[in-house]
Amino acid sequence: xxxxxxxxxxxxxxxxxxxxxxxQAGYDIAALARSTADAPTKLPGTVNETAQLVEEAGQxxxxxxxxxxxxxxxxxxxxxxxxxxxxxxxxINNAAIAPPGKALESDRxxxxxxxxxxxxxxxxxxxxxxxxxxxxDGGAVINIGSGAAVSPEFGRASYTTTKRALEAMSESLASxxxxxxxxxxxxxxxxxxxxxxxxxxxxxRAKEMDFEDPVIMSDACLWMVAQGxxxxxRIVTIADLRKYGAVRPRTRMSWEA
Numbered sequence: 001x002x003x004x005x006x007x008x009x010x011x012x013x014x015x016x017x018x019x020x021x022x023x024q025a026g027y028d029i030a031a032l033a034r035s036t037a038d039a040p041t042k043l044p045g046t047v048n049e050t051a052q053l054v055e056e057a058g059q060x061x062x063x064x065x066x067x068x069x070x071x072x073x074x075x076x077x078x079x080x081x082x083x084x085x086x087x088x089x090x091x092i093n094n095a096a097i098a099p100p101g102k103a104l105e106s107d108r109x110x111x112x113x114x115x116x117x118x119x120x121x122x123x124x125x126x127x128x129x130x131x132x133x134x135x136x137d138g139g140a141v142i143n144i145g146s147g148a149a150v151s152p153e154f155g156r157a158s159y160t161t162t163k164r165a166l167e168a169m170s171e172s173l174a175s176x177x178x179x180x181x182x183x184x185x186x187x188x189x190x191x192x193x194x195x196x197x198x199x200x201x202x203x204x205r206a207k208e209m210d211f212e213d214p215v216i217m218s219d220a221c222l223w224m225v226a227q228g229x230x231x232x233x234r235i236v237t238i239a240d241l242r243k244y245g246a247v248r249p250r251t252r253m254s255w256e257a
Contacts, residue, residue, distance in 0.1 A: 002026055005089065006029075006090070006092070008095035009096070013194070019061070020218075025222055027090070030064060031051055033095065062080065082132075089139045089140070091141045093125060098148075101156075102155070118165075119166055126141050126184070130177055134182050140185075141182065141183065146190075149163035174234075190238060193216065211254070215248075219247040223244070
């Protein structure tokens with residue numbers, strides 16, 4: 001029986017790349033995102049398109065449309081994944097938002113939404129999945145962080161705050177789960193990796209930037225999972241993993257990708 005990876009933010013960019021590459025590594029995929037064929041968002045990509053690519057890679061995929069700020073959507077996504085596959089071996093909390101502007105000039109709703117999607121959703125999903133992993137054959141949780149966690153000059157306080165909180169949460173949950181067969185780690189993405197969402201966030205600046213291919217995120221996550229449950233509580237960057245030989249050398253992608 002194939003192992004199963006649940007990946008959030010899987011309609012485009014890094015999440016879509018993770019889904020395809022984990023499928024090529026033999027995983028069945030639960031692809032979770034807000035954008036579906038029936039309810040697409042303004043950016044390109046849907047979980048249904050990701051599902052088609054996963055199936056072309058020879059694996060099964062369950063596309064799930066969900067709003068990560070709604071607990072009921074998260075609960076339904078977990079239930080649907082277990083109903084379909086019977087297990088979740090890897091959880092990758094990839095989805096995130098970065099509301100623009102200075103925090104004190106934005107409304108409370110934007111701040112709350114960043115907290116819900118960037119911190120609470122990863123916690124709620126881990127809260128649901130990790131005990132089942134521990135009672136079975138173990139598993140791995142990877143939280144996708146950002147160099148913005150230690151770069152307040154990024155100018156999006158809610159993103160910096162929530163990404164730093166995600167790192168602390170990863171370390172704390174790893175401590176709680178030590179010895180259970182479940183690892184929790186955070187990949188602090190310190191480089192500019194191409195995704196439609198990131199390019200949209202950057203606006204015109206994206207045309208002047210040098211991006212790396214999102215395939216490096218698959219290199220990193222597959223390697224992290226392969227280290228087993230004792231490799232836990234880590235906050236690592238792509239540069240760190242390149243030192244280990246876990247991630248291919250520098251890649252390049254056009255902003256028009």
